[in-house]
Amino acid sequence: MVTILITYYSQSGHTELLAKAIERGAQREAIKVIVKKVKETSNDDLMQADAIIVGSPVYFGSMAAPIKELFDKSVAIRRKLRDKIGAAFATAGHHTGGKETTIFSIIQAMLIHEMIIVGDPITVGGHYGAASTGAPNDEAIKQGEALGARVAELVIRLK
Numbered sequence: 001m002v003t004i005l006i007t008y009y010s011q012s013g014h015t016e017l018l019a020k021a022i023e024r025g026a027q028r029e030a031i032k033v034i035v036k037k038v039k040e041t042s043n044d045d046l047m048q049a050d051a052i053i054v055g056s057p058v059y060f061g062s063m064a065a066p067i068k069e070l071f072d073k074s075v076a077i078r079r080k081l082r083d084k085i086g087a088a089f090a091t092a093g094h095h096t097g098g099k100e101t102t103i104f105s106i107i108q109a110m111l112i113h114e115m116i117i118v119g120d121p122i123t124v125g126g127h128y129g130a131a132s133t134g135a136p137n138d139e140a141i142k143q144g145e146a147l148g149a150r151v152a153e154l155v156i157r158l159k
Contacts, residue, residue, distance in 0.1 A: 002159045003032045003048060004151060007041040008055035009066040014091040014135050015055050021141045022053055022089060022130060025148025030156060033148075038066045043077045051085035051155040052115070053148070054106050058090055061098035062105040071109040078113055085158065086110035087118040087151050089130040089144065099131040118154055120147050 004026050010016035019035055026033045036045065038054075046052060054070075056063040063071075074081065088106035090099045107117055107128065120129050120143060130147040132140035 001030055001032055002050040002155050003034060004051040004053065004148075004155060005041070005045055005049035006033065006035045006053045006055070006148075007038050007045070007070070008089075009038045009057065009064045010055075010091075011057060014132065015057050015089075018089055018091060018130060018132055018136045018140060018144045019055050021136060021144030022055075022148035025145030026053075026152040027148075028152050028156065031152055038070050041070055043074055046074055047077055047080050049084065050159055051087070051151050052081075052110070053087045053089065053151060054110075055089040055091075056102055056106065058092040058098040058102045061101040063102055067106065074113065081113035081115055084113075084115050085118055085151055085155050086113075086115035087129055087147055089147065091132050091134070091136070093134065095133045097133065099133075100128055103129040103131065116158075118147075118151050120150075
């Protein structure tokens with residue numbers, strides 16, 4: 001059995017709603033999906049996962065401080081995340097609110113860990129990861145589910 005960890009920070013609940021959509025998309029018989037708030041996520045959780053999906057609201061065009069703190073602490077296990085699948089998602093309060101730059105900031109940290117990055121399936125929405133403005137609407141929910149499904153598909157194939 002393979003494990004997908006979805007970890008996120010959510011102050012308003014919007015990022016949490018998108019995390020749950022990603023979880024639904026990732027659920028498969030051969031996959032254990034774990035969803036945790038970032039403050040509950042440890043380096044052990046990161047090491048035990050085969051795929052890691054990280055979500056954040058936009059904070060000044062980048063990931064929120066609690067997400068950055070997770071990556072800062074993960075420096076101690078940097079080589080141990082190599083070749084794990086990684087993906088990102090973000091929420092913002094405004095349509096020009098920096099969702100892509102936030103996703104890129106998460107992806108950048110994953111690339112430093114030598115992770116394999118999965119983007120958002122283009123048939124559903126964007127290119128880099130799932131995103132929403134405000135509370136996820138039906139389109140953002142579908143995008144989240146598709147991202148979860150794509151990560152699940154790849155983690156099974158690579159394992």
